[in-house]
Amino acid sequence: MLAYTYIRQGEFRLLDKPKPILQDAHDAIVRVTLGSICTSDLHIKHGSVPRAVPGITVGHEMVGVVEQVGSAVTRVRPGDRVTVNVETFCGECFFCKHGYVNNCTDPDGGWALGCRIDGGQAEYVRVPHANQGLDRIPDGVTDEQALFVGDVLATGFWAARISDITPEDTVLIIGAGPTGICTLLCVMLKHPKRIIVCEKSAGRRAFVQAHYPDVLLTDPETCAEFVRAHSDHGGADVVLEVAGADDTFHLAWECARPNATVTVVALYDRPQVLPLPDMYGKNLTFKTGGVDGCDCAEILRLIAEGRIDTTPLITHRYPLSRIEEAYRLFESKADGVMKVAVYEG
Numbered sequence: 001m002l003a004y005t006y007i008r009q010g011e012f013r014l015l016d017k018p019k020p021i022l023q024d025a026h027d028a029i030v031r032v033t034l035g036s037i038c039t040s041d042l043h044i045k046h047g048s049v050p051r052a053v054p055g056i057t058v059g060h061e062m063v064g065v066v067e068q069v070g071s072a073v074t075r076v077r078p079g080d081r082v083t084v085n086v087e088t089f090c091g092e093c094f095f096c097k098h099g100y101v102n103n104c105t106d107p108d109g110g111w112a113l114g115c116r117i118d119g120g121q122a123e124y125v126r127v128p129h130a131n132q133g134l135d136r137i138p139d140g141v142t143d144e145q146a147l148f149v150g151d152v153l154a155t156g157f158w159a160a161r162i163s164d165i166t167p168e169d170t171v172l173i174i175g176a177g178p179t180g181i182c183t184l185l186c187v188m189l190k191h192p193k194r195i196i197v198c199e200k201s202a203g204r205r206a207f208v209q210a211h212y213p214d215v216l217l218t219d220p221e222t223c224a225e226f227v228r229a230h231s232d233h234g235g236a237d238v239v240l241e242v243a244g245a246d247d248t249f250h251l252a253w254e255c256a257r258p259n260a261t262v263t264v265v266a267l268y269d270r271p272q273v274l275p276l277p278d279m280y281g282k283n284l285t286f287k288t289g290g291v292d293g294c295d296c297a298e299i300l301r302l303i304a305e306g307r308i309d310t311t312p313l314i315t316h317r318y319p320l321s322r323i324e325e326a327y328r329l330f331e332s333k334a335d336g337v338m339k340v341a342v343y344e345g
């Protein structure tokens, strides 16, 4: 089968590999019907994910059809259409029992697919702990509607959930890339008083304006002043930092009002500094990511009810055989690309 593979730093290649087989009673084999490319795949390519294993098939955003299940898999059956969770988790350990599945202590726990074990930019993928890692897609929900449930949308949903948003709040979201938009969609479900999105790309600001006209827009240069002018207590009540740059990390705490919650969703390329003397007395609460991706069934329900729609994010489509072109486009951010859907073929 075709499998897009991490060769070494700076190089991915489309290889012919054997189809995966069941290795454990909790495994499932899924035929990938639609996948996508995530910024984290680029982080692997550029060497900023040290735990990524050369030789693995990359890709951790996908939906598909269950082909085969191990004897301990009870929640899905062959033929079921499913979303695949970016995280592998056992469901049994201390962290899983508390919903902190990102920190599952199983050897395959956390972000393993497409990083430490073979992922889904391929025709088939083996999913360990399939009772936790797969969710059935409701009838009437298409592959494209469900494509982001296991990764970027799970991230947005988790970020909104842990940020304690109330109807009185002014919420600032920094970054309107795919994860920022997914975060925005999930913040909107909490109905805060006001949502401000800060984004440096004029094209992405236009995307937000076109699809979500009630959202206030600003850019990093004017963000601090804009937020002060458009919030009730001198700054945002909740800030979600989804952009992942040095200046946006700074903006996140700068634009927060005293006693605000700052949720850092972004994955940075390098360490960030918290200048505590400058922040003294602001009494901020920081929450930081990786996603605990254990709400996929609820997210699928919200999609089926028409309350979350991420399909506008799919701006381009390629067959797996042309995935290198898809990467080139995604990486260059050309042609207004937000997300690329990679289909069988």
Ligand SMILES: [Zn+2]
Binding pocket: 038, 039, 040, 041, 060, 061, 086, 151, 152
């Ligand atoms: Zn991802």
Ligand SMILES: [Zn+2]
Binding pocket: 089, 090, 091, 092, 093, 094, 095, 096, 097, 103, 104, 105, 106, 109
């Ligand atoms: Zn666990």
